[in-house]
Amino acid sequence: MDFISIYSQQIARHINGMLSVEEIAEMMEEPKLTQHGDLAFPCFQLAKHMKQSPNEIAKWLAEKIKSPSIAKVEAIGPYMNCFMNKKRASKQILRTIYHQKQAYGTHQFGEGKTITIDFSSPNIAKPFSMGHLRSTVIGNAIALIAEKCGYQTVRINHLGDWGTQFGKLIVAYERWGDEKTVKANPIQALFALYVLFHEKAEKHPILNEEARACFKKLEDGDGEATQLWTWFRKESLKEFTKIYELLGVTFDAYTGEAFYNDKMQDVISMLQERDLLVRSDGADVVNLEEADLPPCLIRKSDGATLYATRDITAALYRQVHYQFDKAIYVVGQEQAIHFQQVFLVLQKLGFDWAGNMVHVPFGFMLKDGKKMSTRKGKVVLLEEVLAEAVKLAEQNIEEKNPALGNKADVAKKVGIGAVIFHDLKHDRQNSVAFNLEEMLQFEGATGPYVQYTHARACAILRKAPVSQDMVEGLDDEFSWPVIKKLHHFPEIVMASLHSYEPSKIARFLLELSQEFNRYYGKVKILHDDPHLHDRLVLVACSATVLKEGLRLLGIHAPEEM
Known part of the structure; x- marks a missing residue:
């Protein structure tokens, strides 16, 4: 209805x-x-x-x-x-949700269509910081919501596994590194070397020239440089996989920047054939003056390629291999001009599908009001935050429900869910202040509050399960706000996808939780009267929508807390 x-x-x-x-x-x-x-x-x-x-x-x-x-x-x-007409409307709404269960809110408009989603994309040999959380959880939620709307999704982790930073890292390792230390604790050791390089380069700028030369050797296939790069990549992926498993995030492809090394020359040749490449200060660029954009740099004067070259090549590869109907890039807002350039170059090459490529930007993760910087070592490690969140969740459960049987599993779902929800409840374009205390509060606008509301509904149903399919409808003043909110879920799912804004679902879940808890506080749900069955159906429908909404954000919904 x-x-x-x-x-x-x-x-x-x-x-x-x-x-x-x-x-x-x-x-x-x-x-x-x-x-x-x-x-x-x-x-x-x-x-x-x-x-x-x-x-x-x-x-x-x-x-x-x-x-x-x-x-x-x-x-x-x-x-x-x-x-x-509350009675008539509530009968139809509750019956629909109760029979559809988790399929409620599903749309078919994406059926037969494919979306590629490029998200997370951490840099090799650098720790997975809180700064990487945003792309990872926003991208994962958009993928889940798109699937709810019928799309087939291809989740791509475009790893930062190429570029001048590897020249820096190899120089740092050869000058100050130690194989034993790196093997014992790869990411931390390599990160320390990366930070050390930048500290030294501030006093000795010649190191930057050395790093550029070293990266050129890597591009040319130098054996020793390639061996180090392969080692750095392998160790980093092991560490990243641990984080993704904790967050419940999966990928269909880990094709990073290096994957396109042998494919870029074809793109450069294509640009030359279409007379789009021009020389500028020794470099090859595509002029984009008609769009009031700076030139898109394709190849530097020393022959080295750039991010734009790789992203153009990657887009062509993805269209051939996945035949996407839409390509989404969940990348920070500071890359807005870069993606405008890439999309426009593809359009100038004559590819109509370039009009279906979308940059989904997001704000920074701030610490003490400032953007986190890996160069200066000012990062908060995501793995440490998740571990602390789980620990605090376990302490909270121990205090409130010491008899809970599976405390460790619930604490993991609650702690990690709290971190994810804290990010996704904000409009993605806004920056998010890192605040461990705020994200782990178990009351207010938090993930644990929504999870607890779901657990409360499940507890009621354990006492009095729904016994039949029939629904007569409710018309009291306290049930109606909950039913109206439940009714809005399908349109919230659609709006969330169209705006690439998971926060719409997060805020909806907070509002639904508030309405349900208000209902719980005003109505004796288990009172034995002719409306008991319909009240239990309302509780079951609320639990269904809360669980499904959390799932679309990549968050578990424990039945007990």
């Missing part, structure tokens, strides 16, 4: 085509005050067509609208407000 559609069609019948059903639906609002009904239609636009005041039109229309699904319509100033 779509409230907006029913109400919009009713209005359209009486206004002789002045506005379409779709236009009416777009104008519909939800009143801030519950006493003003469930939907409000502003009559300002009709006033232009009908040459009457919006207040008069609202009164006239209110008398015309009649439907079994609508209990009452009244004019409130220039608005015509609609009160849905």
Whole structure:
């Protein structure tokens, strides 16, 4: 049952085509005050067509609208407000959710289509910091939401496993490194060398030239440089895999920058054949003046390739191998111009599918109000944060529910879920302040609060399971806000995908949890009366939507806490 559609069609019948059903639906609002009904239609636009005041039109229309699904319509100033038939609507909504279970909120518009999602993409030989969390959890949530909408997704981890930083790292290892130390603790040891290189290079800039020369040797296939690079990559992937397992994140491909080394010349040749490459200060670039963008640098004067060269090559490879209908890049907002350049170069090459490539930017993870920097060693290691989160969750469970049988497993789900939810509840374009205390609070706008609400619903159902499929409907004032919220879940899923904004689902789950807990506090759910069964169905539907919503964010929903 779509409230907006029913109400919009009713209005359209009486206004002789002045506005379409779709236009009416777009104008519909939800009143801030519950006493003003469930939907409000502003009559300002009709006033232009009908040459009457919006207040008069609202009164006239209110008398015309009649439907079994609508209990009452009244004019409130220039608005015509609609009160849905709670019993009838709740019966339909609860029955739908109860029968569909976790399939509720599923859409089919993505069926038969493929989306590639490029996300996470940490740099080899650097620790997985809190700064990498954002791309990882935002990308994973978008993939899960896209799958809910019918898309086949290809999750790609475009590892930062090539570039001048490897020249720096090899120089640092050869000058100050020790094989035994690196083998004992690879990421920490290599990271320490990377930081040390930048400290030394500030006083001795010649080291940067040495690093560039070393990277050129690596590009040319030098045996010793390649051996070191292979070792650094292998050890880093082992460490990253541990993090991804903790977060419950998987990938279909780990094709990083180095994968495209032998494929870039074809792209350069293609650009030359189309007369798109021009020389600029010894380098090869594609001019993008028509889009008011700086030139896209394809090849430096020393012959070395750049990020743009690799991303253009990667896009061509992905289109051939995955035939994507849409390609999404979940990469920080500081790369916005880079992706504008890459997409435009592909369009200039004549590839129509380049119009279906999307950069999904996000803000920084801040520590003490500043962006974290791997060069200066100012990072907070994600693995340490996750371990601390699990530890604190375990302490909290020990205090509140010492008899819980599977404390370690629940603590893991709650602690890691808290970290993920803390990130995803923010609009992705906003920067997020790293605050361990805030993200681990078990009350307020947090993941544990939503998980606890789900566990509370499960506890009720353990005491009194739903015994039959029949639903009669509820019309009390406390159940209706919960039912209305549940009804919105499918549209929230769709809106979240269209805006690439998992925070819409996170905020929805917080609002649903608040409404459910308010209901729990006001109503004796297990009271033995004719409405007991329907109340239990409402609890079951709430548990279903909370669990499915958390799943779409990459978070588990324990049944006990």
